[in-house]
Amino acid sequence: MTITIGDTLPAGTVLTIGENGPEAVDLDTKFKGRKVALFGLPGAYTGTCTTAHLPSFIRTKGQFDAKGVDEVICISVNDPFVMDAWSKDTGAGDAGLTMLADAEGAFIKALGLDFTAPPAGLYGRSQRFALYAEDGVVKALNVEDNAGECTVSAGEALLDAI
Numbered sequence: 001m002t003i004t005i006g007d008t009l010p011a012g013t014v015l016t017i018g019e020n021g022p023e024a025v026d027l028d029t030k031f032k033g034r035k036v037a038l039f040g041l042p043g044a045y046t047g048t049c050t051t052a053h054l055p056s057f058i059r060t061k062g063q064f065d066a067k068g069v070d071e072v073i074c075i076s077v078n079d080p081f082v083m084d085a086w087s088k089d090t091g092a093g094d095a096g097l098t099m100l101a102d103a104e105g106a107f108i109k110a111l112g113l114d115f116t117a118p119p120a121g122l123y124g125r126s127q128r129f130a131l132y133a134e135d136g137v138v139k140a141l142n143v144e145d146n147a148g149e150c151t152v153s154a155g156e157a158l159l160d161a162i
Contacts, residue, residue, distance in 0.1 A: 002112035002143075009038075009136045012107035014075065014100045017084035025100055027107065031136035034070040037158055038133065040108060040126035042115075042147050044078045044086035052150035053128060054086075058095040060155035065096075067162060069132070073098045077105040077114075077125045102126070113143065130158040 003009070012027045030036060039057060041049040057064075057072055064072050074092065076083060080101040087093040105124040108114045113127045128144040130153040140161035142152040151157065 003131075003138060003141065005138050005141055007138050009133055009138065010107065010110035012102075012110060014102045014107055015080040016098075016100055017080045022080045028136070030071065030073065030098075031133060033135055035068055035134050036132070037064050037069050037072045037130065037155075037162075038075060039073070039130040039153060039155075039158070040075045040111075040113060041128050041153075042076070042117075042122055042125045044076055044082045048128070048148055048150050049076075050086075050090065053153065054090055054092055054097075056150065056155035057097060058090070058092055058155075060159055061095050061097060063159050064155075067159070069162075071098055072096070073100055075100045075102050075107065075126065077102050077108055079103050115147065117147070128153045130154070132158060132162045 009031050013024050015022050016025050041053050078101050083099045083101040087099040102108050108126040115127050116123050128147050130142045132140040144153050
């Protein structure tokens with residue numbers, strides 16, 4: 001079942017790169033008592049993800065801050081090393097975005113937002129989406145119909161929804 005507005009985000013653990021390598025991140029801690037913009041995408045270094053989706057949140061980060069959003073998080077079914085390198089290569093980390101790796105795809109599956117596209121070599125990946133949650137409850141959710149597009153899931157569209 002796909003998550004919808006009014007649902008509580010599922011619990012889960014994902015990964016990030018810390019000072020000593022991969023570190024677990026408890027998503028309950030990220031969501032509880034906080035306002036969070038979370039966007040998911042099919043993969044680091046892939047076309048639309050790199051040229052449109054991630055940049056839309058880099059350029060709107062200050063506007064999310066102005067609306068009282070505590071954290072803007074990018075999540076992808078990639079390993080934490082790839083997400084860390086992509087963050088550095090794109091300037092996402094410097095812009096203040098949090099980059100998280102759902103290496104097993106368990107969180108994305110729990111959201112009901114996973115997909116597989118064998119011709120593109122994508123297995124168990126995240127659909128392109130953006131959501132806004134307060135205290136772990138989804139208040140806005142925008143999911144693209146086509147993973148190659150970034151319109152309703154762009155930073156600007158999510159800002160308009162909150």
